[in-house]
Amino acid sequence: MASRPQELLQLLTRAERLCVRRLQCVLDEFDCSVEAWRVLALLSDGQGHHMTAIADCAFLPAPSLTKLMDQLVEQNLVYRRNDPADRRRILAQLTPRGQRYWQRIDRQVRADWAELTPLLGQEDGKQLRTLLAGLAGAVDGTASNRGGRGSQQVVR
Template sequence: MPTEPSHQRPPEPPYDLAHLLSHAERRLVRRLAAVLAAEGCAVEQWRVLSAVADGAGHPMTEIAEYALLPAPSLTKLVDRMVADNLVYRRPDPGDRRRVLLHLAARGRILHQRAAHRVAEDQAALRAALPADPDDLARALAGLADALDSPAAPAASRRPAH
């Protein structure tokens, strides 16, 4: 008697936090890029604009960390943004060796328009989450803090005898 083909789902792969986070981050950045494209803004530009939108002026090292860019890449991007009159550089009044980045008027307009679109899209995403989005944000912030801590990775820890 012939057996019927099995329609069972393959077993679930082991829970892999790094894979899940990477997958979600890639999709989220792709979605953000599509939202920002409507304003002619790239994700990296958005991050720089957001970093300096408070009007306080920020050093390049701080912006590189916020924008998730290595210093040479950030310098090239900021050079283009300066040429496009989106941002400008000024010496730090407290330390003349440092340069602070500020939002230009044209950059402020772009940031405001793009921020509106991003906020609308993020509100739609927040509404689609099964759990409280603030809980997710706190959990991700806690994970980032834990990953920055000086504790040794679990694989390198030896049990105490």
């Protein structure tokens, strides 16, 4: 791990921004935002998801998600329905048009990212995913232990 927290955060931020920039170049061909891509990716499993899960996946606050979902519904990519298990909750799913749209986007994104595999290597890529998932879980776990706040008292 980087010797100072800011070094690790700098590396993570730089990598994330470069990856998102690369992804957005592909998504621009489809007039799709990264946030919409995240929503479509989650909904592509055909299961239907609650707004809370979608907001978490897209890293969006509720008002921004509502606006995005309204746009996706207006474009006939997503539809909303009441959850049969809890009529107070809403489930979102892809429409058939949304499924076809997602498949075209996903094919292009996968083709673009396949170019990176030889650069990073398949094993290093797997290890990177494992390490990042572990880091996210550890940080999320410590935030949960502090009552969900992102601050921590400094202990020396």
